[in-house]
Amino acid sequence: MPAHNLPTNSGAKPTLAVFKFSSCDGCQLQLLNLEDELLTLVGAVEIAYFLEARRRVLPPPYDIGLVEGSISTPEEERRIRQVRRDCRYLVSIGACATSGGIQALRNWADVDEFIRCVYPSPEYIKSLETATPIAAHVFVDFELRGCPVNAEQLVELLSALLLGRKPNIPTHSVCIECKRRGYPCVLVTKGEPCLGPITQAGCGALCPRCERACYGCFGPMEQPNIRSLANQLKNEQGRTNREVKLALRQFNGYMEPFKQAGDYYERLEQKET
Amino acid sequence: MSDTTAPLIHKQSFLPKDAMNALVRRLVDEGYTVIGPQVHDGAIMMRPLTTADELAKGVCDEQDGGRYRLTDGDSEMYFDNVVGPDSPKRYFFPPQQKLFTLTIKGERFQVDDTTPKPPKYAFIGIRACELAAIKIQDRVFGIDVDQQTFRCESDQYYRRARQNALFIVVNCTRPAGTCFCVSMETGPEAIDSFDLSLTELREGFIVRTGTEKGVALLGQLPAREATSAELELASMKLRRARDQMGRRLDTRGLKEALDKSMEHPRWDEVADRCLSCANCTMVCPTCFCSTVSDTNDLATGQVTRTRFWESCFTHQFSYTTTGPVRSTIRGRYRHWLCHKLATWWDQFDTSGCVGCGRCITWCPVGIDLTEEATAIREQQTEASDRSGRGFVDEWAE
Structure with missing residues (x-):
């Protein structure tokens, strides 16, 4: 029996392509960091396009395309459409690809001013006004959250795709991971501004494990009650509207409903001054 | 024993x-x-x-x-x-x-x-x-x-x-x-x-x-x-x-009150605060819900079924073909509280609550089971004619 059920174009091993857009390469590195599973993965798929890992490039079409990074330039805007046409399944991986990422913070600022400040010859820079997630441009079959993505979730996703089953990627809070693993709650025991109760699980509760507050790098969970947590941070911990806004506007600040909530606390902040 | x-x-x-x-x-x-x-x-x-x-x-x-x-x-x-x-x-x-x-x-x-x-x-x-x-x-x-x-x-x-x-x-x-x-x-x-x-x-x-x-x-x-x-x-x-008990809960008539509280306005109030984060169910010494997930090994083809603690506060818990049965936080909190203090009696002939207070302490926003249950019991109102509030633009000014 073949190790996969994914129907392929050629009847051979399914092909995997990994594409980079505006990003730090950290999510691609998670793939290379798989170590134990990497050889198994290479045995199960044909790595057809993965510039971070190998020079050889096979021509499209590809069975599975993983996309890292946000769409930040006119060139990327064109290229993602071609990538979509080239891939049977397209999965965006990481905070940049699923929300616009840290670079989406510019969506609230004047990009031209940034360019003038940073580059000696700004005329060479061709940048879009906004950094946006892949799904804002093309249809994606699945989104894997995280900054960076979790290696175990990456293996789970690929195993599921290859077998033709639904990936087990939970959409509930980080709190469930903390409690299953027996980490005491940093919000309750220390008054830390933990975003775990509104953030999607998947990281293995990395930060609470080190007695630090979750900063939401996996983005909003299913139906997050942001206002209630914000009220707690403000009323019980004495945090300001500005602090709440900044907590929400991080790696996934441009993903709904963090985006609307961040804008709301910005308006409250402006009213105060 | x-x-x-x-x-x-x-x-x-x-x-x-x-x-x-x-x-x-x-x-x-x-x-x-x-x-x-x-x-x-x-x-x-x-x-x-x-x-x-x-x-x-x-x-x-x-x-x-x-x-x-x-x-x-x-x-x-x-x-x-x-x-x-x-x-x-x-x-x-x-x-x-x-x-x-x-x-x-x-x-x-x-x-x-x-x-x-x-x-x-x-x-x-x-x-x-x-x-x-x-x-x-x-x-x-x-x-x-x-x-x-x-x-x-x-x-x-x-x-x-x-x-x-x-x-x-x-x-x-x-x-x-x-x-x-x-x-x-x-x-x-x-x-x-x-x-x-x-x-x-x-x-x-x-x-x-x-x-x-x-x-x-x-x-x-x-x-x-x-x-x-x-x-x-x-x-x-x-x-x-x-x-010296820090909290108290009058349980007389509580089950009956909860059984007919489905449209009580208090559920809307608590839903505004509830994070649906599931901390209460994870720390509860009697909550017993679990889920299973199947994973396959790419190399050997071996399939493993693993059981995890799960909570009635997640979407997946009540997920059916058309989506989660309890799609609102109001519905999920109501389900949990009513099960714990009322329908547990029907199911297991005992209360599901032992009064340890964990769900109160470990709720990140401090929702108090004794306070919610007391409010439901004591404000016996006519059944509200609205079932939930429908769409609310949460971030409107």
């Missing part, structure tokens, strides 16, 4: 403080994995230990809705704190457990569903409310054969871990701010179902034996006859604890 009537059972004696070391050593020597309260990352956690020095001696806890802090207490007191987020549930019903693997052999599946052998656990320092919770989970997991209402298939791992376990319960002399065991009639003193029970005084413990196992264990420790002054002091401390 059979109810034998040997003369030594329920005899009270006095055990000096320094015998705690001998007690733990004895249990370790007898092959027990000893679980007791220890300080970890700013909380009292129930973890394995090998010496009495690891116990959370001299540590007090302050608990309130959404707030937990450890403070320095009387350095002579081993158990001057109350329950933390952990409970014996973690050891009888592990948060993550492999159920079986399937391997393809030729044309067939080979199934490996051997239940792992649980360690022989000795719990030291569990509380009366936790014993009550274990008795409730016995019904849930189908090992309490005396009663008629259990409907779940018996859980083999739970049964084995549970039946080999030894319980050294500590009667609470200093309840926490979120405790209400008196209201739920589960504490602060354990009446039965323990091997040994301890009431801590400054110089030692008043020990009561509950089983033959407990009698045998105590026989190997330097216990002596308790004086009437010591017994009087212990019962005074327990009486005082009864009066």
Whole structure:
């Protein structure tokens, strides 16, 4: 029996392509960091396009395309459409690809001013006004959250795709991971501004494990009650509207409903001054 | 924990403080994995230990809705704190457990569903409310054969871990701010179902034996006859604890009130605060929901089914083809509270709440079960004509 059920174009091993857009390469590195599973993965798929890992490039079409990074330039805007046409399944991986990422913070600022400040010859820079997630441009079959993505979730996703089953990627809070693993709650025991109760699980509760507050790098969970947590941070911990806004506007600040909530606390902040 | 009537059972004696070391050593020597309260990352956690020095001696806890802090207490007191987020549930019903693997052999599946052998656990320092919770989970997991209402298939791992376990319960002399065991009639003193029970005084413990196992264990420790002054002091401390409950819940007519509360406006109010984060269900010593997930190994094709703690506060919990059945936070909170305090009676012929207060302390926004239940009970209004509020633009000015 073949190790996969994914129907392929050629009847051979399914092909995997990994594409980079505006990003730090950290999510691609998670793939290379798989170590134990990497050889198994290479045995199960044909790595057809993965510039971070190998020079050889096979021509499209590809069975599975993983996309890292946000769409930040006119060139990327064109290229993602071609990538979509080239891939049977397209999965965006990481905070940049699923929300616009840290670079989406510019969506609230004047990009031209940034360019003038940073580059000696700004005329060479061709940048879009906004950094946006892949799904804002093309249809994606699945989104894997995280900054960076979790290696175990990456293996789970690929195993599921290859077998033709639904990936087990939970959409509930980080709190469930903390409690299953027996980490005491940093919000309750220390008054830390933990975003775990509104953030999607998947990281293995990395930060609470080190007695630090979750900063939401996996983005909003299913139906997050942001206002209630914000009220707690403000009323019980004495945090300001500005602090709440900044907590929400991080790696996934441009993903709904963090985006609307961040804008709301910005308006409250402006009213105060 | 059979109810034998040997003369030594329920005899009270006095055990000096320094015998705690001998007690733990004895249990370790007898092959027990000893679980007791220890300080970890700013909380009292129930973890394995090998010496009495690891116990959370001299540590007090302050608990309130959404707030937990450890403070320095009387350095002579081993158990001057109350329950933390952990409970014996973690050891009888592990948060993550492999159920079986399937391997393809030729044309067939080979199934490996051997239940792992649980360690022989000795719990030291569990509380009366936790014993009550274990008795409730016995019904849930189908090992309490005396009663008629259990409907779940018996859980083999739970049964084995549970039946080999030894319980050294500590009667609470200093309840926490979120405790209400008196209201739920589960504490602060354990009446039965323990091997040994301890009431801590400054110089030692008043020990009561509950089983033959407990009698045998105590026989190997330097216990002596308790004086009437010591017994009087212990019962005074327990009486005082009864009066110091941080919370209370009037349970009279509560089930009936909850049963007809489906459209109570209070559910909307609590839904505004509830994060649906599931902390309450994770720390609850009686909540028993789980989910299973199947994973496949790319190299071998082997499939593994794993069981995880799950919560009725997640979408996945009630997910059907058309989406989650309980799609609103209002619906999920209502479901949880009504199950815990009302429909649990229909299902298991007991309340699902033991009054330990964990769900109050560990709720990040401090939602108080006693307050919500009381509001529902006392504001018996006409059924609201609106079922939920429909669409609300949450971030409108």
